[in-house]
Amino acid sequence: MAASPQRYRRACDYLAAAMIYLRDNELLREPLEVRHLKPRLLGHWGTCPGITYLYAGLNRLRDPRTLLVTGPGHGAPAIHANLWLEGTHERFDPALSRDGAGLRELVRRFSWPGGFPSHLSPEVPGVVHEGGELGYALATAFGAVLDKPDLRAVCLVGDGEAETGPTAGSWHGHKFLDPARDGTVLPVLHLNGYRIAAPTVFGCMTDHELLDYFRGCGWSPKVVDATTAADPDELLAQTLRLAWDTPLAKPMIVMRTQKGWGAPAHDAAGAPLAGTFRAHQVPLANVHDDPAELRLLERWLRSYEPDDLFDQDGNPAPDLLEDLPGLGMLPEANGGALRRDLPLPDLAPFAAEGPxxxxxxxxxxxxxxxxxxxxxxxxxxxxxxxxxxxxxxxxxxxxxxxxxxxxxxxxxxxxxxxxxxxxxxxxxxxxxxxxxxxxxxxxxxxxxxxxxxxxxxxxxxxxxxxxxxxxxxxxxxxxxxxxxxxxxxxxxxxxxxxxxxxxxxxxxxxxxxxxxxxxxxxxxxxxxxxxxxxxxxxxxxxxxxAGKNEAPCWMDLDTARAHCAAGAGTWEWAGTGGPPQVVLGCAGGIPTVETLAAAHLLREHAPDLRVQVVNVVDLLALAPADRHPHGMAAADFDRLFPPEVPVVMGFHGYPSAVHEVLHGRADTQRFHVHGYHEEGTTTTPYDLLVDNGMSRHDLAADAVRRAGGPPGVVDRLLGERDRIRALAHRDGEDPAEITGWTWSA
The missing domain is CATH 3.40.50.970 (Thiamin diphosphate (ThDP)-binding fold, Pyr/PP domains)
Known part of the structure; x- marks a missing residue:
């Protein structure tokens, strides 16, 4: 016969507390001593009992198509305890077997170097939501059930987490689900009243206020108050069954539990503990140095009666392992195994043949x-x-x-x-x-x-x-x-x-x-x-x-394929040929137009200057091959940017991004990157480029300057720039010589 929900929760809560505190003597078979404690006590106890309370309730439904998304991810010890008892941990890692050796490994591994982190993470089966940051669980749950009509995501939202903007917006997520084609989401707001050091907004709201709030968001909320119910497990079970039976009513649960449920009422110094913010993280944090607090921790851990839950060899009592559906084994929680390649259409019918x-x-x-x-x-x-x-x-x-x-x-x-x-x-x-x-x-x-x-x-x-x-x-x-x-x-x-x-x-x-x-x-x-x-x-x-406005099409589809496969390449048709005296580089739609226009200006103003034009489509191709898998080999890089030749580059973003990618290449000081310099306003496109030193005239002038080109050319180019800018300021639009420019050989 399966264990009662109360007995099951007692086992999970003991395991969760043991994970936070113990490195040895995991079943208290001898008096607790400092040497049995982990040197660093990490974890968040406050939400753990509430997580297990919900997990135990979901177990009773025996629904194999339930995905639990846990917003308060720092309550990881509770999830680990449930995954271990249901056999999910053992399925993915035999070292976490459901016996004494596996229990010892589970307790030791939590928040231990080389083990599990203190929050939920990809190492944990059943997890599709990184647990280190609050606010995103509910939106993730809605995304998980799209196009999965048989899937139900139960999302536990902490009451501190509910204060975040992303969670506030997510309460409207059900308005985007199609009842015929999508699954359902059951939000469970976990009210335990406190954040890390202060009360929560939702924890201070009355039931009337909470119900009105969630009704206004389109939910049918029910309050499950475990702090007052005669049988909290049965109350939760009844509420969950109702939610399962009436999914179209958009049920949600407001679940109230005590903060740090089960912890001592006071610490060794007499300060209130359970039911306060002091139970949020490690409730008894001075156990290494305070003998009284160590004894209090031992009494707390022994209150779960581990000898009643585990036999002499550390094996869980058989009734604890019965009728557990294995929430962590849902295939969607390892979605890569379900992924199919997309039937990507042939590009040819959609290729552009002109601007x-x-x-x-x-x-x-x-x-x-x-x-x-x-x-x-x-x-x-x-x-x-x-x-x-x-x-x-x-x-x-x-x-x-x-x-x-x-x-x-x-x-x-x-x-x-x-x-x-x-x-x-x-x-x-x-x-x-x-x-x-x-x-x-x-x-x-x-x-x-x-x-x-x-x-x-x-x-x-x-x-x-x-x-x-x-x-x-x-x-x-x-x-x-x-x-x-x-x-x-x-x-x-x-x-x-x-x-x-x-x-x-x-x-x-x-x-x-x-x-x-x-x-x-x-x-x-x-x-x-x-x-x-x-x-x-x-x-x-x-x-x-990529840009959205009409722009030149520089490559046909086959040329684009070859160019993108290489990541970057020389556009021979835009340069002058011969060993270059300067390289004009470009990355991005607008910078490419300005760089090609600059190359055209150089043909007119400095016809003897040898120019090579290089376009970069994969920014990380500029990185050294030993720093990034897309990085070009040194020989390929040197063909595009010959050593000792100055490079003037028009870049889409902040110049610092290019310099970061180039780090590790030889002689990077010869790269002079023009990009966005945090200068902007409502103005014409050319004026915005000038404000940031990214206009064709700025690029061409810099190329002449770096290559030691003919005297007077820089001044002429910058004079042209200022003349065009003045026209834009006078007329409110760029002149036709800018807006109508096209490449001509």
């Missing part, structure tokens, strides 16, 4: 990909309300925007079954897509470039998840997280300074070389090739920056 909008061209191809994945439904686009603004509106010819509420006014391309997720929250888009990818699907995140940085912190967490996942033998690689950044800063002159910011690139460059990729396709056809590559890749964070 074209890069993202507009890509939109037609992405629309076809939407059509080709309609049956499997494993590709989605998430976008912060900018799909059409970014010239990707063709996608809406193949699918709608997902939205289930009744729309009282006029709308277009809106339906419950749409596969475009648009909402004015970059955080929700990021969380949705992470949940979707980590459960085995594919997606694309188009965004205004300046506002992608809103999710910098979430990117950090996902990059860590991918890095560690690649080191876990049983984790299969998931589809890459692909950003398409458009409405880029160089063409945000109409929106102004607030919309001019290419810093997302810099953040991604700080990530591990095994994870980070940055692509700057210079035209429509190279964008098609890059997107094809990114959507076929796994285990990466791919940042693609």
């Amino acid at each position: 074209a909008s890069p993202t507009g061209t890509a939109g037609g191809w992405l629309a076809q990909l939407m059509r080709d994945t309609e049956d499997e439904r494993d590709f989605r686009v998430v976008c912060p309300d900018e799909l059409e603004s970014n010239k990707l509106g063709a996608v809406l010819e193949a699918t709608d925007r997902a939205f289930t509420p009744h729309v009282p006014g006029y709308s277009e391309h809106v339906s419950p079954g749409g596969r475009v997720m648009e909402v004015l929250s970059e955080h929700l888009c990021q969380g949705w897509l992470q949940g979707y990818l980590l459960t085995g699907r594919h997606g694309l995140f188009p965004c205004y470039e300046a506002f992608a940085s809103i999710v910098d912190s979430m990117v950090n967490q996902h990059a860590k998840f991918l890095k560690v996942s690649a080191e876990v033998p049983w984790r299969e690689p998931v589809a890459s997280l692909n950003y398409l950044l458009s409405s880029e800063g160089w063409r945000q002159e109409h929106n102004g300074y607030s919309h001019q910011g290419p810093g997302f690139i810099n953040n991604v460059l700080t990530k591990k070389a095994s994870v980070a990729r940055v692509y700057l396709p210079p035209d429509a056809n190279s964008l098609l090739v890059v997107l094809e590559h990114c959507l076929a890749s796994t285990g990466r964070i791919n940042v693609v920056v």
